[in-house]
Amino acid sequence: MSAETIHEPRYTEEIVPFLAGDGRALHLVHLRGVEKADKGPVVLVHGAGVRGNIFRAPVRQTVVDALIEDGYDVWLENWRASMDVEPGEWTLDQAAVLDHPPAIRTVREKTGADKIKAVIHCQGSTSFTMAAVAGLLPEVDLIISNAVSLHPVVPATAKVKLHYAVPLVAQLTPFLDPQWAYGGPTRTARMLTRVVQATHHECENLVCRWTSFTYGTGFPVLWRHENLNAQTHDWLQHEFGPVPFSFFKQMDQCVRAGHLVPVEGFRALPEDLGVREPQTDARFVFFAGEENRCFLAESQRRSFEHLEHFHPGRHALHLLPGYGHLDVFMGKRASQDVFPLILSELDRSALH
Numbered sequence: 001m002s003a004e005t006i007h008e009p010r011y012t013e014e015i016v017p018f019l020a021g022d023g024r025a026l027h028l029v030h031l032r033g034v035e036k037a038d039k040g041p042v043v044l045v046h047g048a049g050v051r052g053n054i055f056r057a058p059v060r061q062t063v064v065d066a067l068i069e070d071g072y073d074v075w076l077e078n079w080r081a082s083m084d085v086e087p088g089e090w091t092l093d094q095a096a097v098l099d100h101p102p103a104i105r106t107v108r109e110k111t112g113a114d115k116i117k118a119v120i121h122c123q124g125s126t127s128f129t130m131a132a133v134a135g136l137l138p139e140v141d142l143i144i145s146n147a148v149s150l151h152p153v154v155p156a157t158a159k160v161k162l163h164y165a166v167p168l169v170a171q172l173t174p175f176l177d178p179q180w181a182y183g184g185p186t187r188t189a190r191m192l193t194r195v196v197q198a199t200h201h202e203c204e205n206l207v208c209r210w211t212s213f214t215y216g217t218g219f220p221v222l223w224r225h226e227n228l229n230a231q232t233h234d235w236l237q238h239e240f241g242p243v244p245f246s247f248f249k250q251m252d253q254c255v256r257a258g259h260l261v262p263v264e265g266f267r268a269l270p271e272d273l274g275v276r277e278p279q280t281d282a283r284f285v286f287f288a289g290e291e292n293r294c295f296l297a298e299s300q301r302r303s304f305e306h307l308e309h310f311h312p313g314r315h316a317l318h319l320l321p322g323y324g325h326l327d328v329f330m331g332k333r334a335s336q337d338v339f340p341l342i343l344s345e346l347d348r349s350a351l352h
């Protein structure tokens with residue numbers, strides 16, 4: 001890990017509140033560049049237990065910078081899994097039905113755009129894809145998904161952990177929080193921190209080690225250390241918050257089924273949404289780090305093949321050698337290895 005020069009962002013920032021379908025107070029962060037954004041809005045959707053800020057690691061060029069410099073109007077959606085909103089025991093169903101549709105409607109209303117593009121990551125991706133294939137996001141015409149979408153596939157050891165360890169720990173606490181690295185509020189939290197200290201020795205950053213304990217089995221799980229600069233490895237300790245067991249229990253069901261499974265009984269989400277024909281015209285572009293230890297690249301390959309079965313030639317799959325999970329966005333070389341692919345796929349969609 002090495003130090004690098006970080007430039008000041010060339011955009012303004014505005015918080016745009018919106019209400020979820022159950023009245024929960026959520027918000028978008030609108031990032032407006034100094035130049036006119038003539039390519040339209042792109043909504044970035046973060047994963048579990050982080051926040052929209054995860055797309056703005058201290059690297060020379062973030063994906064936000066790249067999008068703005070290319071002429072896009074960028075919106076970060078802080079949905080109910082965000083550490084910047086009131087915590088709760090969320091599920092993917094809640095996000096799919098209650099959060100993403102009003103978020104997209106809000107961007108449409110504020111921009112006047114007919115069509116919206118989305119860059120979605122991990123559980124932002126699973127829940128957003130759930131909404132899209134259920135026909136709840138008709139305004140979205142291009143979806144760039146990283147890590148996992150309709151078909152979660154995890155390493156065998158993580159599958160065992162999800163099925164057997166999750167129910168045990170869930171009896172002690174309703175959620176996990178990597179911030180417990182700084183001294184948890186309960187006996188269980190402090191006990192789990194001791195477990196992390198005893199089992200994870202991959203680096204000096206206890207939050208980094210805590211994220212690996214939380215999100216799978218690996219050392220580390222969410223990135224390859226060699227892909228991060230020193231500032232990012234330091235910065236990420238403030239970017240991880242609580243994740244409820246309501247989510248892990250649903251993910252266990254999804255992993256066992258081989259595709260996403262709704263658990264709340266919402267009428268808007270068909271039970272067989274993981275296998276039926278998707279109710280969306282959106283073009284999907286799937287990205288997966290070949291070294292992803294959280295969700296195997298096979299996850300995205302299966303979703304790509306599933307969608308291609310219904311619309312051959314419409315979608316795309318990019319496997320990224322040397323990349324893991326979040327380093328696809330946070331990596332020190334992501335601006336050279338990944339963002340040009342994202343920008344060219346966005347341009348390709350404009351030609352369709």
Ligand SMILES: [Zn+2]
Pocket residue numbers: 202203204205208209220225233
């Ligand atoms: Zn680390």
